[in-house]
Amino acid sequence: MRYTISLTLRMLSDWHIGAGTGQHGRLSRQVLRDENRLPFVPAKSLNGVWRDGCEIAARALDGKGGDRRVWHDWVDYLFGYQPAFPGAEAAAAPVRSAGHPRPAALRYLGPLRVPGGLGPAVARNRRLVDAATFVKPGVAHDPVTGAAREDMLRFDEMARGGMTLEGTAELSDELSEEQLGCARALLWAGARLVEGIGAKRRRGSGRCRLDLGGAGLPPSVGDLERWTADPVPPPEPEQPPGPDSAERYVADGGWEGAVLHMTLETPLLAHDRTVGNLVQGRDHAPGWMLLGPVLRRLDSPAAAAAARCGDLVVTPATPQVDGLPGRPVPHVFERDKDKKDVYLNRAVEGVPKGRAFKRVRNGYVGGAAHVTVETPGFVLRMHNTIEDTSQRPTQALGGVYAYEALASGTVLAAEVRVRRGILDAGWWEKLSGQWRLGRSRKDDYGLISVTAEPLDRTDETVPDEAAPVVSGDRLRVWLLSDVLVRDAWLAPSDDPADFARLLERAFAAAGADGVELEPVLREPGRIPTRYEIARTDSWHRGWRLPRPALLGFAAGGCLTFEVGKGRVGADVLAAVEQSGIGERRGEGFGRIRINDPLVTGGVPPGTGGDQAPSDPSETPRPARLLLSSADPGHAGARLIETAAWRTEIWRLAEERAAHPGKVLGPLVELSATRLNALRRLFDHLDEEPARLGARITALTRRWNAPQATAAIRALLIERDVWETLGFTDQAELVLTAEGLDVLRRDLRADALRSLLTACLAAHTRSEAHPEAHPEAHPEEART
Template identity: 75%
Template sequence: MSHTISLTLRMLSDWHIGAGTGQHGRINRQVLRDEEHQLPYVPAKSLNGVWRDGCEIAARALDADADPGGSQIWHAWVEYLFGYQPTSPSAEPRETPAAPARHPRPAALCYLGPLRFPGDLGQAIAGNPRLRDAVTFVKPGVAHDPVTGAAREDMLRFDEMARSGMTLEGTAELPDELSEEQLGCARALLWAGARLVEGIGGKRRRGSGRCRLDLGGAGLPPSGDDLARWTASPVPPPIPEQPPAPDSAERRAAGDGWERVVLRMTLETPLLAFERTVGNLVQGRDHAPGWMLLGPVLQRLDSSAAAAAARCGDLVVTPATPQVDGAQGRPVPRAFERAKDSRNVYINRMVEGTPNGKAFKRVRKGYVSGSANVAVETPGFVLRMHNTIKDELQRPTEALGGVYVYQALAPGTVLVAEVRVRRGILDTGWWKSLDGRWRLGRSRKDDYGLVSATAEPVDSTPESTPVMSGERLRVWLLSDVLVRDDRLAPSDDPADFARLLQRAFASAGAEGVELAPVLQERDRRPTSYEIARTDSWHRGWRLPRPVLLGFAAGGCLTFEVKAGHVGADVLAEVERSGIGERRGEGFGQIRINDPVLMNKVPTGTSERRDEPADTPSRPAVHRLSAVDPGYAGARLIETAAWRAEIWRLAEERAAQPDKVLGSLISLSATRLNALRRLFGHLDEESEQLKARITRLTKRWKAPKTTASICTLLAENDVWETLKFNDRDGLCLTVDGPDVLPRELRAEALRSLLSACLAAHTRAEAHSGEAHSEEALV
């Protein structure tokens, strides 16, 4: 079990972690917000960068104190905890030409997502747009001319800032491979680095983003004396991955049939399954490939028999595709085409051909279910911007990657895969070990790749119809298929695909089957298929793997059975085991003569986008008490929301200042402005305030005016005057409805009177100008 560290980040000043976007005409830079609650948060990547800087400073001091001769043991701990990525030669020249090459090392410190508002605070704020808006404010700024020191022309900007005083919480983990002594070293270094974290986010060197990082958990934090006396232990070496050979003595004989388990994974954070890089955009796939899931599956099964079965094709992990209508989605057949002028008109070219009178285009993205009600569904994505900071310049630089964008599957998306094992190889109930939290894809140590997985066995087997000689066989590729020609080179020739399928039928018991590709009259090609390229990385070897070329998922091919007979049991066996190479990694999954391909597309088929935010209904939010986490932040937010509402209502009442000022509206401008002297004393006791009013108006010799002022400032209910009726709706704390009216009464009265006096003065000025114009006429 991993060792957990709780993280508490206290924001001591206003802070800004940007989304890389703005609002035209209103905000130049927006604060990064989450998808679920639309609230600011601190990404784990941002915290990881400043925390690593702090640990590097601490390690440099500890290494110099422990061994002035140049020992780097604490620096080695920094690389173990935060990972090591070698820089390119163009970015960082090597110190010595003969320096040995170093492989990348993954980080041992992992985060369970970003840092968010604690407890139920985020849930409580998300349900009220006015409270949500109170979390941030807009801060104006200008650029100064370095020569004159004055503000430059056309350089006014508006930045969105999150309020100070907020507390955000998160969790990090250390691996369980560490001994007690090594765990103490890691905790000590992390604690020292946390003490050196003073700012985070943009403009942190100009006062924004001041913060304090506190750690909690078993063994944390150590005292300063403990840290000074600590003796560093050697860093644990990387654990080599040495799976057993296929002929291991622990391998068991396979029985008849397959055990099938449905693996359903819900994304807690975005999932980045790398597909390709375009400029500074890293594009992710719309599914999790089987080669991404095989390693975690074998790790959780922890069985040499399972590893040997995967090498022999007796264990198959299919790609995890988005859930459609409660079942595993299948890639939309390339034989499907959609009308260009109507997104809800589809045809199946395998059955309907190409109709005249309408323009159609091939559907290349999306997933469908295996039911009769066909619906093309596309999963949702999120775009997040990141950057790499160069230590010397403290800015993003192109040499180190600069600014880059990740396109990842949105959190809340449900992916479904199948794990198939031949009967008798694994122990009963083996699938139970697959339940739990997984980390998948790129950047899974911080903000990406955290999924919650559940496994459930299924017994249902899709029905298959035998295929006789002379009939046609339609193949639907549910995943990429790797095919080789006679020279063992990757092939995209349908004839090689036919020979591969013939061998698969023969292995399943149907020998003598001969297949021939069926070509279309229009382009003399088999129906609708494309070529896929897979670039992958072997984490165990820490080296790139060969590029894989094959038939792309969703492709549809038609073959004619020239000779032989393919029974239903043979078709089912081939569909379960797959064809081609790397079947254990999810390649080679096919469906033969599926009803979706054999029939016309049902009328009413539509395209819809997956709604990953369609989570269970939110529970009733209770107000926070003084003992609940996030209470201080809730008080800060509700106070800001009340002030914003006070200012808005004061401007509304200022439209008719006579209804607020009453008979005082007839006073001269000098006497009305004299009331501003009382604004700093509105929070005093009633009698004391009345005495001040009497002294102020003593020379006016107008007892009725004095009484009216006393009534307005000391006796009237300002909340009734403002018509502030939704006070309870803007409260997050239990004592908010009682405390806030008392604390903000003076501020509310001051805002109301200031707005009304200003409006009355403007009205008098406009009236005077109108009279002057009439006199001139």
């Protein structure tokens, strides 16, 4: 059972955690937003400042014990460490005794977000979303003259202070009670030292307070004294596991399996390649990423032994299409440039005259009834590594970098297949739960909810029985995953002839001896074979070492062979499809489909592309969500709705100021001095009507203008300011159940003040320059 820590981050001032982007001509830097378009604090940002606080606390605590470094070891255990690399010695942490990186024991269940139902309630209204932030101007100053520099004006988007963000972290269950007490003490002390987060936190922005909750948190004075007086060291780093038993477990024959439905709670970064400072992720989770978690949850020597010899296979987790695991789009597919739902299978079809088609390189398809190529969504997030001395991102420590990851909410599906008789009944039930996959899975990425269910034999993901193939027939192979092939010298190969020999050996092992295959590379007007080469660079987490790069045929490739000799029965085809071919089949490599209807015939029409766009007015709007005072997001909702009302009041006041006479009425006949005297009442607009009326009478006693006095009383007391202002859609900018009545009462004085200020200023300008405001003086303008 893991130890859970609740995190509450109270923002005491306006703050900015940037997305690394801006809006040309409007914003220099934008705030990072979540799927509800609200600002949030990434776990990476909190992890950095929290670690700094824990390191300060560790230096103070270790100082009491002389040369001991127990508390620094706890910092390394909780937050992980990476050995210094060349060029980073000056900025690196103290030298570690181990030569390998150590993963962090403290893990976050996603970023820190606004709590309760505030996120969904705000997302429905763009004006409420905009009210959560504001634009702050700034300028750079010359250090010599002290004056503003030329062309250095900037506009930064800031999130409003007063918000409360919540998140959750957890610790490993390997800690004893004494060790858990030390971890709690250090984490609590570090949290007390977190005073700012985000950009410009040393200049007043990002002031915050981090509160921890959970069993034993916050710790009592007695607990702190007990754990800090005689701390126990953290657990030692895990040793690389040795090879397990090579025993081969006898199977009963045939296959059984389970389907894993995987919902991404946070973005998933399955590393594909690194280009400069951009880390690009794959559009799926490869099987080699899933095999380790599957074996750990099965916790069976039989499963590990079966995976080594290909009797246990974990397929890649691909996006679902039509409720089924998606299959990589065949590389022989091309799409019409004008009609997006028209496809060609270039392996069997030629290009019609007068039409232009483009190759389809990405995406996944479902069944053969129709073709719908779907591509999962990605998110691009900027991060940085702060150097302790300069407190800025430096190239020596990685500097600024970006992650391109699968978006949260994406649903992936994978299969786990094992030969019958190897595992106990109901083995697939152990696979359900919460997983962590991919890079940076300790904080903002890789949190996945997995639901496992037994594989239905009627499911389309299970190969249908195909017709036997005899001499002279064509064999079309569709690669559902990367396939690793070696040539006669045992080097990685991308030659279709070597692929043919590998397929012949697979047929022979399944019971079809003597089959000879000849690659078909060209045909007039067609492309029978089209494939690409894939490279896989991975890391062995258990050994803490890089693994060899793997080169092979990329998923989606299509190869055509002619059977020169022999016969391949339907049972042999099914057996080869189930077990796969080539190396590392247990990790999801080598999955193929033979003579699938999608690659052997013409492409059926798709379902999307040229459909008429729907009328936005016909789309039903989501129901308005009003938060009660018991909702955790109630305080934040009050902050946002108040800011939204103030913004709308200012906008409507400027709009009414275009015709100040309609608001002021007979007051426009007063002199400028008397009109400006109305500003004395601005500080008393929230008083009782009787008292405010007495102030109006006292102000106008010497004017000898009863009509003006009555007009002022009507404007400030009798008339409904919201009607005068034209604020008719008030309910649309309300988030709380009591918000409408509270805002109308609390902001009435502000609304009057804003309206009168705008109208008085506009009237004064029109009196001073009537030629510039002909709408206010139509007679003078005509003259």
